Amino acid sequence: MAESRLIQGRYQLLEVIGRGGMGEVWRARDESLGRQVAVKCLKAHGPHHDQSFTRVLRERFRREARVAAALQHRGVTVVHDFGESEGVLFLVMELLQGRNLSQVLEDNKQHPLPVSDVVDIAEQVADALAYTHQQGIVHRDLKPANIVRLTDGTAKICDFGIARLGADIGFTSRLTGTGVAMGTPHYMSPEQIGGDEVDQRSDLYSLGCVLYELATGVPPFDLEDAWSILIGHRDTPPRPPREHRPELPGYLERLILDLLAKAPEERPRDARELVDRISAARFAASTATVAEGAGGSAVLAGRESEVSHRPPAVDRDPRLPSWTRGMTTGHKAAGAGPRDTPPHGVAGLSAAWTAVPSSSESSESSGPVPDPDSDPDSDVVEEPAPVPSRSVVDALAGRHNAALSLGRLGRWAEAGEVHRAVAAERERLLGADHPDTLASRYEIAFTLSRTGRPDDALREYTHVARVRERVLGADHPDTLAARQETAYALGQMGRPFEAHQEYTAVLAARERTMGADHPDTLRCRHNLAFNLGRLGRPEDSYRMAAEVAAARARVLGPDHPDTLVTRYEVAYALGQLGRWSEALRCYQEVADGRARALGPDHPDTFAARHETGICLGRLGRGAEALKVYEDLVGDRSRVHGATHPETLRARHGLGVSLGRLGRWEEALAESRDLCALRERVLGADHPDTLVSRREIAVALGWLGRWPDALTEYRAVAAARERVLGADHPDTLASRNDEAHCLEQLGRGAEAGEVYRRVAVLRQRQAAGGH
Incomplete structure (x- = not known):
């Protein structure tokens, strides 16, 4: 090759x-x-x-x-x-940018990782295992070398070379019969060693071995030969991790030992239970005092020497399967034990910002830090706040990372709670203007944005941007990042003119300091293009989005997710311009590209397929649109569930397509089913529920059942007026529907009165806009 x-x-x-x-x-x-x-x-x-x-x-x-x-x-x-x-x-x-965990341990000279890193890795790997197990796949060779930690902290499982599909039992015996070693001794479950059938709980045991090594610097059975290791896994309880490293939290030791239970039924039931346990423990830790992070549990009484835990080496054990003969230990841990301080210095702190006592200093004995703004000739000397100890800083960094992990799992409300607690502690210990305090407040804003509170997010982003500009400078990347998020929040709040001004200023700074093709510059131009559409400038939006898409394709590749996101916006702008054939072609290409890059079941792939259906409907190709939505409903139901909002949205498209094909009885039945589901899942006054009620009215009208249609139209108009206000465009559109229905019933005078009220409200709205 x-x-x-x-x-x-x-x-x-x-x-x-x-x-x-x-x-x-x-x-x-x-x-x-x-x-x-x-x-x-x-x-x-x-x-x-x-x-x-x-x-x-x-x-x-x-x-x-x-x-x-x-x-x-x-x-x-x-x-x-x-x-x-x-x-x-x-x-x-x-191509992953990072190091596998075996390399991470080697880089760290086999010393254990910080507790916050161990827990973060545990939660991410458990979440990935929960997914793979749900697909019926057992990895069967989980070890540090098969878990990569990217530079941004993401953990990824790789190498499914001996994975077993739940539907294919025979593969195991075919492989083991050849003498191929199925797994790595340091990380094999007792049932693997015994040659028994394995299930997802075997992967949990292997994960326990990995976490044991990350937390202590040594595998659970760090013995001289493969036979001793195998027998250790099968017959010998592992030493509690805190005998190696007394400062480990009790919850982490319990979790690791539960994973290392000899009997599969004594381990956590599945990886999802493991994720929940880790999240609960992290959340509990985040609400505890920071001082707890500096402490540690006492060494267990009656500690035995390591030698007493090692089973004697043997040449052969008839209870072990024949395929284990000749197996070697592979990579062996060589660490001498945990060191007293984290390996990479102070987590999250800049050495230029504040001094932190070394491992030989205690927080009580650390001296004061001079105030850079104080007058050295002043007769009055103020006692500065003591510098927080390394362990306190590490505890805060661990809690910050825990909150980031909650966000990665989509648990934004919980993430926000932890970030708020950490921000308060960092402000008290480090000061309101410290970069770490500002980083916590930035993340608070991000969680607010993700939980539908853009006004609160805007206040936080504005504060962070203002302080970062003063402390770091106007053109610092962190300052620009906060300003860009400020613009995004303004757009969310329906203030596109202000958002446009902020995006334009940030873009000029990014182009000046980073260059036109820098990914952050292109991201800002992408957001600006989207905002131009909000300003009612679809031509400008299309032109800029097309330029950004071409630049991202050149810099990142045509199938990079960022490139495809911008091409999606190009398609949207084409639709706004009424260029539906071009929009259709673009959406189809985005859907194909996302299927290749992200997978056919990725939410972004589904979104592009949905827009493809909309384009087909706009082009009068109802039969093709119907087929797109039928397939999409099936796929979304399989992946997300039958009541997921996006599954229901696909069902809405299906119902509209049935109507376009003149199949109004079927369209009516579909709309009624969908409306009932949306009311149960989203609420009676949710915008999506009201859209479905309007589709019921449309179908009733086409079937000539105008009195029933009028009842539905009025219900929708009343709900929108209650929720959105009398002069909201959606409310006015509903009142127009009501008037049209009255006309069909021969009630012209009533229809004229409704039309007049709508006209007056629109005139007021237009006058207010000026």
């Missing part, structure tokens, strides 16, 4: 970035899309190799491609392509 350097005329191999038992991993360039990828190639085995062995390896490789390609989750490595070239199987994956 290395000689050709080019696979299938598309993937240019650049350098080897990893080697393993099954092959090599290369950094490569996808010449078709102009992006960097990782290409895993199965090693070619010569004729001296056992052919059955080679066949199994090839089957495993093909299996990994099939399993991994079916998974679409932020915590699982994305697979782009798979094939065979010149007899060599290859797998094309996203």
